[in-house]
Amino acid sequence: MHKEIPRQNSNNNQKIQDIMSKRYYRRKLVDKLASTFAIACVLAAIIPLGSILLEVIKNGASAIGIQLLTQPPGAIGSGLEDSGGIAPAIQGTLIVVGLASAIGVPIGILTGIYLSEFASGAGLFSTAVRLFNDILTGLPSVVIGIVGYVTIVVAVGSFSVLAGAFSLSIIMIPIVVRITEETLNVVPNSIREAGYSLGISKWKITLFILLKSAKSGVLTGIVLAISRIAGETAPLIMTILGTSLFFSSFTTPIDALPLRIWRLASQPYDTAHSQGWGAALLLIVIVLISSLVLRLLVHRKGFRVEALHV
Amino acid sequence: MYIDKAYVSIIKNRYGLTIDEAIHDCLLKMESSKKDNNHDQGSYKISIRNLNVWFGTKQILKNINLDIKPNAATAIIGPSGCGKTTLIRCLNRMHEMTPGAAAKGCVLIDHRDIYYKTVDPVIIKRRIGMVFQKPNPFPTMSVFDNVAAGLKLNGVKDKRLIKDIVEESLKDAALWDEVKHELDKPGIGLSGGQQQRLCIARALAMQPEILLMDEPTSALDPIASSKIEELIHGLKKDLTIITVTHNMLQAARVADFTAFMYMGELIEYGSTNQIFKNPQKELTERYISGKFG
Numbered sequence: 074m075h076k077e078i079p080r081q082n083s084n085n086n087q088k089i090q091d092i093m094s095k096r097y098y099r100r101k102l103v104d105k106l107a108s109t110f111a112i113a114c115v116l117a118a119i120i121p122l123g124s125i126l127l128e129v130i131k132n133g134a135s136a137i138g139i140q141l142l143t144q145p146p147g148a149i150g151s152g153l154e155d156s157g158g159i160a161p162a163i164q165g166t167l168i169v170v171g172l173a174s175a176i177g178v179p180i181g182i183l184t185g186i187y188l189s190e191f192a193s194g195a196g197l198f199s200t201a202v203r204l205f206n207d208i209l210t211g212l213p214s215v216v217i218g219i220v221g222y223v224t225i226v227v228a229v230g231s232f233s234v235l236a237g238a239f240s241l242s243i244i245m246i247p248i249v250v251r252i253t254e255e256t257l258n259v260v261p262n263s264i265r266e267a268g269y270s271l272g273i274s275k276w277k278i279t280l281f282i283l284l285k286s287a288k289s290g291v292l293t294g295i296v297l298a299i300s301r302i303a304g305e306t307a308p309l310i311m312t313i314l315g316t317s318l319f320f321s322s323f324t325t326p327i328d329a330l331p332l333r334i335w336r337l338a339s340q341p342y343d344t345a346h347s348q349g350w351g352a353a354l355l356l357i358v359i360v361l362i363s364s365l366v367l368r369l370l371v372h373r374k375g376f377r378v379e380a381l382h383v
Numbered sequence: 384m385y386i387d388k389a390y391v392s393i394i395k396n397r398y399g400l401t402i403d404e405a406i407h408d409c410l411l412k413m414e415s416s417k418k419d420n421n422h423d424q425g426s427y428k429i430s431i432r433n434l435n436v437w438f439g440t441k442q443i444l445k446n447i448n449l450d451i452k453p454n455a456a457t458a459i460i461g462p463s464g465c466g467k468t469t470l471i472r473c474l475n476r477m478h479e480m481t482p483g484a485a486a487k488g489c490v491l492i493d494h495r496d497i498y499y500k501t502v503d504p505v506i507i508k509r510r511i512g513m514v515f516q517k518p519n520p521f522p523t524m525s526v527f528d529n530v531a532a533g534l535k536l537n538g539v540k541d542k543r544l545i546k547d548i549v550e551e552s553l554k555d556a557a558l559w560d561e562v563k564h565e566l567d568k569p570g571i572g573l574s575g576g577q578q579q580r581l582c583i584a585r586a587l588a589m590q591p592e593i594l595l596m597d598e599p600t601s602a603l604d605p606i607a608s609s610k611i612e613e614l615i616h617g618l619k620k621d622l623t624i625i626t627v628t629h630n631m632l633q634a635a636r637v638a639d640f641t642a643f644m645y646m647g648e649l650i651e652y653g654s655t656n657q658i659f660k661n662p663q664k665e666l667t668e669r670y671i672s673g674k675f676g
Contacts, residue, residue: 263519264519266515267519267520267582270515271586271589272508272509272533273533273537277536
């Protein structure tokens with residue numbers, strides 16, 4: 074038979090009810106204030122973002138046109154028809170960011186996989202990798218630009234696409250590593266056990282099962298990293314130099330949108346400024362489109378995985 | 384059988400599914416087993432000899448000696464924490480994948496010790512299927528891909544063979560009729576009971592000879608549980624099934640043999656009839672009649 078546990082008989086119930094009812098109105102007031110404060114914070118965060126976007130669209134929309142998009146820079150001060158466009162910068166951004174991603178994404182994902190699947194313990198090497206990754210995340214981009222100069226530019230002999238892509242990939246890698254590692258850690262262990270119990274080797278489980286589950290999160294990491302490096306100016310100043318010419322080779326200078334925006338903004342001409350706004354708008358649009366395209370490509374076949382949505 | 388047995392042996396031979404190791408010393412040095420007299424001496428599928436298992440410094444299993452008969456269902460019962468799950472995880476060498484886990488002793492399967500130093504644990508797992516307590520279908524794969532996962536990722540490329548095996552496994556798992564028109568739907572879209580049967584089908588697709596089930600119905604409602612019990616009845620004619628269960632009635636219904644464990648030791652083992660109707664040890668009798676656990 075079950076043993077009966079005697080109930081304690083005290084006045085505590087009544088005491089608690091008294092206390093809780095006394096503070097009722099005050100609690101409701103605090104609740105309302107806190108909600109209002111939270112909403113105010115959200116607005117404080119969104120309003121600057123919204124106003125920046127509006128400003129860029131307002132000033133830049135008028136400058137967008139065929140000339141801006143397809144002409145190389147011309148003589149800025151001499152009137153609209155000869156002032157050219159920013160086409161080499163658009164091409165340059167796409168090439169440099171593309172090359173940087175081609176270097177940074179595989180290294181980042183593989184390191185993230187290593188940290189999550191093969192080195193989750195506290196071994197010396199894995200601790201060192203994590204430590205250096207965190208340090209890299211915080212490195213100022215200008216310093217990374219200097220590193221790019223001292224290594225690639227000096228080795229190649231000139232400012233070049235390679236140097237720019239190298240520096241941007243250094244910025245990109247820690248972001249992708251951190252996000253890949255954390256996304257993989259979130260995948261429940263039961264999936265791994267299911268894979269092991271079928272006699273599938275560890276690397277196959279990681280590549281074909283775990284990464285597919287973590288696809289969404291890893292993609293977010295990549296998109297974040299690309300958006301970040303597409304806008305970095307300081308490393309580019311020291312590695313690609315900027316030019317008015319279109320792409321010629323990987324070992325010669327090239328132009329890029331953030332660089333061009335900076336140069337146009339520092340000139341005293343109105344045409345230059347309006348071209349700069351146009352370039353800024355274009356940069357935002359390019360990043361937006363590339364992230365949408367990436368998401369579409371990867372989620373083409375898939376059904377939404379709500380259970381593991383990261 | 385829906386597909387030719389020849390296909391099955393092709394898979395077994397090509398993908399390294401035969402354990403081919405020298406007989407371990409312990410088989411020769413083995414003490415004569417101290418079994419009860421009413422224990423059958425027929426040829427066994429799995430023999431566990433002096434198995435001791437640790438998690439860090441804590442010893443989980445103490446000197447387990449157990450012989451499992453082929454083509455029968457064996458249930459392992461006992462209170463929580465007695466080491467049942469650890470025991471079956473040692474049978475397919477999943478236990479040692481947890482950091483800090485250690486196992487000493489022999490587990491003989493078909494006269495080969497799977498803990499012998501040159502045995503590849505990955506190959507062992509291909510020959511022994513495992514079903515977990517909480518259904519864990521691969522979330523990004525369809526029903527078909529889930530069942531075919533073990534085959535595809537172990538190198539089977541013949542599409543027709545895979546299709547045949549998937550259909551056969553789903554039929555063996557009593558899930559085919561419910562999903563035959565929805566093989567492309569995501570695996571996690573099924574109900575709990577269906578997911579567990581999907582996991583069973585996934586394990587069966589690898590054509591195992593031994594199926595380990597870790598409390599397969601504890602996360603399911605009674606109707607789904609009874610479907611799985613029917614499944615075990617059907618499968619045990621061809622496979623050796625070992626089930627861990629908290630539910631004594633289920634053990635009584637489903638298993639031919641039962642082992643009772645307590646605090647890491649094997650207390651009693653025998654045919655289910657004998658254990659439940661005529662337990663030899665007092666501890667067993669107390670557990671069976673619900674006095675603890």
